Amino acid sequence: MMRMSRYILVGILLGFVLYKSEAVSWYRIYEMFRFQSFHMYGIIGSAVVAGILIVQIIKRRHVKNVEGEVIQIRDKNKSIPRYLIGGFIFGLGWSMAGACPAPMFILLGSGYTVFVVYLLAAMTGTYVYGLLRKKLPQ
Amino acid sequence: MKETLLQLQQFIAEPWPWYVAGPLLAMIMFILLYFGHEFGISDNFRLMCAADGADEMNDFFKIDWKNGGWNLMVALGAVFGGYLASHYFMGSQGDIAHISSATVQQLNEMGVPAKEGATPLVPEFISWSSLFTWQGWLIIAGGGFLIGFGARYAGGCTSGHAISGLSALQLPSLIAVVGFFMGGLFMTYVIIPLIFPIK
Numbered sequence: 001m002m003r004m005s006r007y008i009l010v011g012i013l014l015g016f017v018l019y020k021s022e023a024v025s026w027y028r029i030y031e032m033f034r035f036q037s038f039h040m041y042g043i044i045g046s047a048v049v050a051g052i053l054i055v056q057i058i059k060r061r062h063v064k065n066v067e068g069e070v071i072q073i074r075d076k077n078k079s080i081p082r083y084l085i086g087g088f089i090f091g092l093g094w095s096m097a098g099a100c101p102a103p104m105f106i107l108l109g110s111g112y113t114v115f116v117v118y119l120l121a122a123m124t125g126t127y128v129y130g131l132l133r134k135k136l137p138q
Numbered sequence: 139m140k141e142t143l144l145q146l147q148q149f150i151a152e153p154w155p156w157y158v159a160g161p162l163l164a165m166i167m168f169i170l171l172y173f174g175h176e177f178g179i180s181d182n183f184r185l186m187c188a189a190d191g192a193d194e195m196n197d198f199f200k201i202d203w204k205n206g207g208w209n210l211m212v213a214l215g216a217v218f219g220g221y222l223a224s225h226y227f228m229g230s231q232g233d234i235a236h237i238s239s240a241t242v243q244q245l246n247e248m249g250v251p252a253k254e255g256a257t258p259l260v261p262e263f264i265s266w267s268s269l270f271t272w273q274g275w276l277i278i279a280g281g282g283f284l285i286g287f288g289a290r291y292a293g294g295c296t297s298g299h300a301i302s303g304l305s306a307l308q309l310p311s312l313i314a315v316v317g318f319f320m321g322g323l324f325m326t327y328v329i330i331p332l333i334f335p336i337k
Contacts, residue, residue, distance in 0.1 A: 003208075004207065004208070004211050005211075006173065007209075008215035008218065010166060010169055010170065011211065011212040011213060011215015011216040012215045012218050012219035013162070013219065014166055014212065014219060015215065015218065015219015015222070015223060016219050017162045017163060017166070018159070018216075019220055019223040020150070020151075020153060020154040020159070020227070021153070021154040021156065021159035022153060022236065024259060025259040025260070026260065026261050026264060027235040027237045027241065027245075027252065027257055028235055029322075030326065030330075031238060031241040033322045033323055033327075034240075034244060034326060036238045036241045037237065037241065041156075042155075042156030042157065042160060043156045043159045043160045044160065044301070046157055046159075046160025046161055046164075047159075047160040047161065047163040047164045047305075048300070048304045049160075050161040050164035050165070051163075051167055051301060051302070052305050053164075054164055054165075054167070054168045055305050055307075058168075058171065065171065065173065065174045066172055066173055066174065071172070073171070073176070076303060076308045076310040076311060077293075077310065080313055082291065082292065082293065083292050083293070083299075083310050083311075083313040083314040084313055084314075084316070085291065085292075085317065086288050086290070086291030086292025086293065086317065087292045087313065087314040087315065087318045087321065088288070088317045088318075088320050088321040089291060089292075090285060090288030090289050090292055090314075090317070090318055091318040091319060091320060091321020091322040092284050092288070092321040092324065092325045092329075093280075093281045093282070093283070093284025093285035093287075093288055094281075094296070094318060094321070094322055095321070095322040095325040095326050096276070096325050096329070096330065096333075097277060097278065097281025097284075098264070098277075098281075099285075100179075100180075100285065100295050100296040101179040101180040101183070101295045101296070104282070105216040105217050105220065106216045106217070106219060106220035108217055108220065109216065109219065109220030109221040109224075110220040110221060110223070110224035110225075110233075113266070114265055117269065117278050117279060118281070118282040119183075119186075121285075121286065122180075122183050122285050122286030122289075123186050123187050123190075123286060124283055124286065125283040125284060125285065125286025125287035125288070125289075126180075126183040126184050126287065127192055127199075129287045129290040130184075130187070130197075130198035130290070131198075136291065
């Protein structure tokens with residue numbers, strides 16, 4: 001139970017960060033794709049800059065995880081079509097729905113119960129991908 | 139003591155600037171790495187499918203979803219976080235999206251009601267009642283479907299590729315992020331203008 005509760009705390013922090021920075025807002029996503037504000041680019045950009053520093057420190061200092069093992073970050077499989085086409089489809093959904101997966105959970109908690117429909121639709125999309133996977137270019 | 143706590147609450151309640159939010163997201167990635175996991179929210183959709191019985195119908199869902207329990211807990215925590223932030227830490231102006239005046243003007247021209255300094259985080263057209271319009275249905279169910287499909291096809295979403303993947307200098311993640319933006323720009327410039335106004 002202790003092991004699981006720490007993940008709930010991480011999730012709560014994630015919820016605060018994305019809610020209070022307005023990254024959960026449809027309007028903020030629209031504004032980003034119209035290049036009318038630096039805000040979203042600032043969030044993603046500073047997360048990546050800080051993330052690169054963290055990953056470099058982990059790699060150079062062989063930082064260990066809570067179990068005492070050196071943290072390994074697996075390389076992602078090499079391919080182009082999969083990431084480009086899959087990414088394109090995700091991007092269509094991201095900008096139309098105005099929310100990526102984490103904000104769906106966060107806004108549901110904020111009381112916008114209609115996000116249940118988002119989650120069910122996203123599960124359906126994932127399921128249909130599972131069915132078609134072998135027929136799609138990877 | 140009580141006063142300090144109230145000040146802290148007010149401090150948290152104000153909108154968070156990007157330079158606070160971004161590094162905190164990187165810290166969340168680090169905390170999860172420290173616990174032995176990689177940050178990626180969209181995998182929860184697959185876990186939720188598997189937990190609902192899809193594991194018996196299709197190989198892609200033949201995963202021990204209980205191993206993903208940690209990730210489902212992150213998602214559950216995000217639900218709590220959304221509840222706490224919106225109920226106990228509402229900003230002094232309410233929960234509004236501080237979008238630029240250029241965006242407000244753009245939206246108004248397109249027939250989307252928006253007011254500077256008074257735009258809610260969630261638009262009116264994302265609600266149960268808008269599911270009775272084709273546009274609402276398209277945005278909510280269609281958008282959700284594309285997100286679930288695309289995230290699994292690309293092997294990750296904003297957290298898995300744009301944050302974790304780019305931080306680890308993964309070329310596949312850069313390709314995925316380029317894909318995200320191509321899709322997002324096509325939707326924003328070509329399709330969204332056809333969807334509005336909603337009548």
